[in-house]
Amino acid sequence: MSAENVVREGAGSAFCEPERVMTGDEAPIPKEVPPKSPDLSAWYNAICYKAELVSLAPVRGCIVLRPYGYGLWERLQSALDQRFKETGHENAYFPLLIPESLLTREAEHVEGFAPEVAWVTQGGNEPLTERLAIRPTSEVIVGTMYAQWVQSYRDLPILINQWVNVVRWEKRTRPFLRTLEFLWQEGHTAHATESEANEEVQRMLDVYVDVAENIAAVPVYKGEKSASERFAGANHTFSIEALMPDGRALQAGTSHALGQNFAKAYDIKFADENQAVQYAWTTSWGMSWRMLGALIMVHGDDRGLRIPPKMAPIEAVIVPIVKGGSDEATVAARELYATLKKAGLRVKLDERDLRPGNKFADWEMRGVPLRIELGANDIAQGVATVVRRDKLKGEEGAKSAVPLAELSSRCSELLIAIQANMFAQARTFLHSHTIEVSDRAEFYKLVRERAGMIDIPWCERGECEAHVKAETSATSRNLRPLDGAAVCVACGEPARVRAYFAQAY
RNA sequence: CGGGGCGUAGCUCAGCUUGGUAGAGCGCUGCGUUCGGGACGCAGAGGUCACAGGUUCAAAUCCUGCCGCCCCGACCA
Structure with a gap:
């Protein structure tokens, strides 16, 4: 039949099931896609196109989401949207274009996003007096509006989400995982107190865990991002991290505690019960169509896509x-x-x-x-x-x-x-590729080999993470509390947290 | 943005070294026989060889440039 025209070379990584071994006269090996194991990337691209999820657009790094792919997005969208509503949020819409003068107000934020911002410099035939950024994210424009809407503690909290496209000028793109333009939702909230804002950050992170695991059947680890991986302008960034079959981690959702940084930059002030003027505490959180990329890689097999x-x-x-x-x-x-x-x-x-x-x-x-x-x-x-x-x-x-x-x-x-079985299969994979190590050499070796989520007590120092990255091209994925005393497996300094390390998408 | 590879029919690719005016398989269209794991027969359609220059009597083939895609790095949801 068709087995001959399928490339079978390559040992096949330990990560993929040996499903291609078929016997007898009916072998359901697809003609259209290469096997998953030897080259996940080739398999992934083929699936995205052949299953008619996406087509490449005539613009570099952009995809057309075809009806079947859009159907997946709609399922994800409705699961999230329903939960946003249940947790008291409302949808709204803010403009695509952001004046440069606004964008530059939060210093860290601008610096973080500068390399990937696309600019509009001309309207019709006239050059603009001020450049307009195409939103890479909307904290800036949302913050500006919140400043107008918030006067009193009675105006808080503001709990808004928007379903939009954003543009980030990425160097290297892949369908769903990294495209110049992508669809996502971004939630933006403002609160009177820090603790209330922190609760919101955790609440929405838990929504992401819920949707990833119970809807997309993609098991994840949640935790806080290290300083180097933090959102530009945030005090704390939390993420959910999934593990792909090639042993690389994929950040599938983030939730940020922005402190009063944006409130101060964009002047979101209110009078509290004691008539004292205070800055609001803001949060933001997002999940993109990248989640679909995770779903495709985590569940697919040699016969193609498997959708929970x-x-x-x-x-x-x-x-x-x-x-x-x-x-x-x-x-x-x-x-x-x-x-x-x-x-x-x-x-x-x-x-x-x-x-x-x-x-x-x-x-x-x-x-x-x-x-x-x-x-x-x-x-x-x-x-x-x-x-x-x-x-x-x-x-x-x-x-x-x-x-x-x-x-x-x-x-x-x-x-x-089926839903339960697919989640169980994915969870088994994640767990069997989550490895606690205590030996430094072993840690470097496993992380370099993309053995999975490598779990260690960590010192949380930037120098240490930079060193690991230089040696292995892996970084911390996210962090969680450490119980008891321990030394950092990566460097030997006192450990402060537990961290998953892995190479990332 | 650096290093490497590749752009020829809808898809996968051959042809390029050694220039002479484009092929295969699959898919597609029509008719017929079929239909429990990717059928078969007959008849067809489909390509300015990514694009732009150059060399040449002549360019898919040689040269230059450019765009795009893939892989590896650096940068990021």
Whole structure:
């Protein structure tokens, strides 16, 4: 069949499942994508394009999000948005363009973003008297407006989110993971007290953990960023970090305690209960379509994408097996489609004029969690054949015959099981590649080899982190409290925190 | 932005060394036979060889420039 035209060279890293070993006459090895293990990058790019998530745009570093990819984004969006609303936030919209004079008010912030800001210098045919930045993020413009809206402690807190695009002039781009323009949400809040702001920062970080793990089925570690990894202008930055199959970490969401830095730069002041004028405490937090990149890499396999049900634009696809010119299967499939749709399932009926095998491979590559086959044999027995995308072919429970009357309830159960199984698989990977080390040489070796999340007691010193980076190109991903006394595994100084180190995307 | 690689049909690529006016497989269109893991027959369509200059009687092929993509670094969601 098609095994010959697939590159099988390369030992295959320890990170990927050896799923390509197929035997017998039916080997579901996709023609369209290379195997995942030897070259994650090649696999990833192929998946993004072949599964029709994105296309490259005629602008360097920009992607077109195609309908199926946008469907993924919408799922993520609605999961987040729902949680933002539940935690008291409202959506709003701030302008894309930011006057240069505004941007430069918070010194650290400007300095941090300067290298990646895109500028508008001309309007129509006239040069502008002041350059306009295309937002790389919106703290500046939001802060400016909050200053106008806040007079009294009674005006606080302000809890606003916006769903927008931002532009950052990146040197090196990859679909979803790093593009010049990307979609995200940015939450911006202002509070009367530091403790209230800090609570907000943690609350939203927990929302990200919830969505990453329970919706995208991507297990993450949460913690605080080191000084060098902190958001420009923030006092504290917290992140969730996922681990990719090649052993690199991916920051999938951030939440910043901005202290009073932006309030002072943009003059967000209020009178408190004692009529004393105070600066507000602000926060910001964001998750981007990069999360989709994490989902793709974490769950995909050699057959293509695997989408966790809660993220799947299509939860189940019905493939009628048409035989001998009879329309029996087609009729039954249409009925089934109507039933499942009515039951609330995101279901698709594939009536394309293709052979079943083509359809199977196609939907597998697109990662649809459930495939429902309906042919003469099934109909004779009053069942449909249901196949799970999260299991390997021939694996226990991968395929089952489900009585038609029970199909919608059975699908719901299976989707729940698939979601749980995919998360469990990903979590097993994360845990098995999270390595506590206490030996310095071992630490450097593992981090250099991208062995995973390398967990050590750490001194938290910038010099130490710089040294690790120079030696291994890895940095701390995030930090959490250390219990007890310990020495830094990287340098031998007294440790202050526990830290995950890894090379990052 | 440095180092390396690559741009030829929708996709994967051959042709380039040694210039002579473009090919394969898959995909696509039509008809027919098929349809429970990537079918087969017949008939077709599709490329200013990334782009711009230059050398030459003649450039996909040689030279220069430029744009884009991929990989490795540096920088970052």
